[in-house]
Amino acid sequence: MKAKTVDRIATGVIVAIAVLILAVLAGLLGYLLVRGLRHISFDFLTSPPQTIKAGGGIGPQLFNSLFLLVLTMIITIPLGLGAGIYMSEYAKENRFTAFVRLIVEVLSSFPSIVIGLFGLLVIVNRFGLGFSLLSGALALTVFNLPMMVRITEQSLRSVPREQKEAGLALGISRWRTITQVMLPVALPSIVTGTILAAGRVFGEAAALLFTAGMSSPRLDFTDWNPLSPTSPLNPLRPAETLAVHIWKINSEGLAPDAPEIAAGASAVLVITVLLFNLGARWFGRLLYRKLTASK
C-alpha cells in the first residue's frame, strides 16, 4: 500500500473515533436536556419536594448541594494548598515523599462508595457527627483532597524556575517568595483546577449516601441562625443533595411524577457542572490576564 493511502485510512479512523465520542456525548447531553428542561421552572428550583403528591421541587436539595460544596471547599482548599506547597517546595525527594505521593494517588482513585462507608463508620458513628452536612463535607474532603494537593503541586511546579530565583535573589525569604512571587503566577491554574474539582464534588452521590444522609429536615429559609435545627445554615443537620435526591427518587420515589422530577433534577445537575467547567476556563483566563498585566 502506498504511504498516502495508509495516511488517508489512518486519518479516517481517527476522525471516526473522534466523531463517535462527540456523538455519544452530544446524545447523552441532548437526551438529558430534552427530557429535563421541560420540567425546570422557577417553582421547581425553589419549592420543597413532595413525598406522595405530584408537583414537588428540588429547592432544598439544590441549596444543600451548593452549601455542602462551600463547606467542603472551606476545609479542602487550605489543606490542599498547604500540602501542595509542602510537596512541591519543601519536601525532599526521598522514600517518604515517594510514599506520600503514592498514597495521594491511591486515595484519588478510591471508589467513592468506600469513602462513603468509611465516613459512616468513622465520621458519622465513631466521631458521633451523625448524618450531617459536616459529615458529608468531611467525606467529600477525603474524596477531593488528593486532587487539590496534586493541582497545587503541579501548578507551583509549572512556575518558571527563573521567577522563583528572581524572588530569592532579591533576598526575599523562601516563604515570602512562595506566597508573593510563585502563588500569584500559579493562581490561575490552581483556581481552574479547584473549580473543576468542585464540579466533581457537586455531582458526587455515593460518598454522601451514608454521611450527609438521604433526607432533609423541613427547612425554614427565614431562619439564618446556624444553631437552630431547621436553619438551612446548620452544618449539623442531615442534608440530601441533588445527586442523592436523583438516586433516591429513581429507586424509591413514590410521587407520581417521580421520573419527571428525576429528569429535571438531572438536567439541573448537568447544567450546573457544565457551568462550573465553562466558568473555570473563563475565570482562569481572566485571572491570568489580571495577574500578568499591570494593576
Next chain:
Amino acid sequence: MIEIERLQLYYGTFHALKDISLSIPEKRVTAFIGPSGCGKSTLLRTLNRMNDAIDGVRIEGKVEIQGQDIYAPDMEVETLRKRVGMVFQQPNPFPKSIYDNVAYGPRLHGKRKKAELDEIVEKSLRAASLWEEVRDVLKKSAWSLSGGQQQRLCIARALAVEPDILLMDESTSALDPISTNKIEELTRELSRNYTIVMVTHNMHQAARISDRTVFFLNGQVIEAADTETLFSNPADRRTEDYISGRFG
C-alpha cells in the same frame, strides 16, 4: 572585597569545584570565562548562596565578603542576598507593572512610604539607564517590554535593594547585539559604584568590558589576571589554547 579560599563544591559525588582560591577586587568588573560545564556559573552562585536550594550540594572551604564568612552558621541568606544582587541569563521580570517590579524588593524589605518608593524606583531605573524609556509607562506590564529592556529592568530591580555586589550570569546571552551593547555599556558604568562579577560565554565580551578575567577549566581556576594581561599574554598554555579558539 570577595575572598574565596580553598573552596570545594560537590553535587552528590561529583566534584564540581576543585580547590578554588580567588580574590575579587572591589568596584571592578571581573569576568569568569571557560567552556560549558567548567564550573563558572556554579562558583558565581556560591557567592549569593543560590546553590543552597539544590538537593545534594555540599560545600567546603571559605567565602568571605568584606571579611565576613558567608557560609558561617549565623549568616542569614536573606541579608547576604540583599548585599549581593543577581541578574540571570533569561530576563525574568515578575508579571507585574514596571514600577512594581522595581519596588518589589524594597517593599518586602519594609519600605512602605510612597514618596520613598517613587524615589528608589526612579533612581534604580536611571542607574539601569531605562528611566527615559519607561518614565511614562511605569504602570504598564513589565512583560510588554522588549527583551533588552526587560533585562535592564531586572538590573534596576536588583539595584533597588541597594546591593554592593552584582552577579551577572550570562546576562546578555539571550539578547540581540544592540541590547547586548547597551548592557555592556551599563555594566562598565555600574562598576564605578558596584563590584560586578559576570559569567560569560563570549570571550570578546570579557575582553571588552572586564577589568579582571578568570579562566576556568573542569572545575578549577587555571588563571586569574588583569584582562589585558590574560588575553595578550596568558601565563598558562590552556588559557592560550582556549582564547585562541583551539577548544571550547
